[in-house]
Amino acid sequence: MTGPESEGLQLRRAVCPGSFDPITNGHLDIIARASKLYDVVHVAVMINQSKKGLFTIDERIELIREVTAEYGNVQVESFHGLLVDFCKQRDIPAIVKGLRAVSDFDYELQMAQMNNGLTGVETLFVPTNPTYSFLSSSLVKEVATWGGDVSHLVPPVVLEALKKRLGKD
Template structure:
């Protein structure tokens, strides 16, 4: 069975990779769907988020990365899948994902599996990573090396432009 792990992944973190890896143990194939949310301001453009997700998931068997546009339920059913896997950290995440699960089921017949974040990554968010990085903090323990390196490159260019 095929499952889809959707998100914006800006940037992809070890918390995301934990959910993706656990989903890969449960399903024959997992598609990491890198989407665009028009209400979000991104550190990385869609192409770079896709590239970083491909590199970060390269060692996880049964996982591939695809760009996502349009309705998630159309994407999932277009791949022949019927399951979305989402990770949740807190009750507020659960409340939101439960609403989305009900809508995805009603609109497209797509089921949602909700995996709780592991205790190690339960408080980690991409927003926090971007904030730490914006202030020159070390994010290497929270993101794959490819992501950490790319963020350092961006910060270095910004410092050169400001200096």
């Protein structure tokens, strides 16, 4: 083995969690920025049994892997349960979250404090690029469902998957 771990150095790890149904350019911006700050970025696709997603978990994982392949240090997998357990199992000390607005901060601060209190994991807030400050997966799905143009909001491979899924070819 070569590299930092073979020399006894700890790799800097972080996780970017979310449902990513589908991944948007806003998500991708946060993941790309995290990949410049950390040696390994885990993208954790949340499994919520009570919600019916547009894409299956496996489809989301595949789309994310495809659009993050160029970064070289992004690992994508699913998780069910507490994010802090995901972090503990993988020795991940930091969660990276994008903030679009003050309302995001109110909710995310509570989560960050709870996560830190449970296991000591830190949360880093990254301000969203203003271009994507309004963007959410739910909004993308709604606009795409009604035939609106979302080509500037999602990567091309995601746009094609949306069109196929929604029958908008």
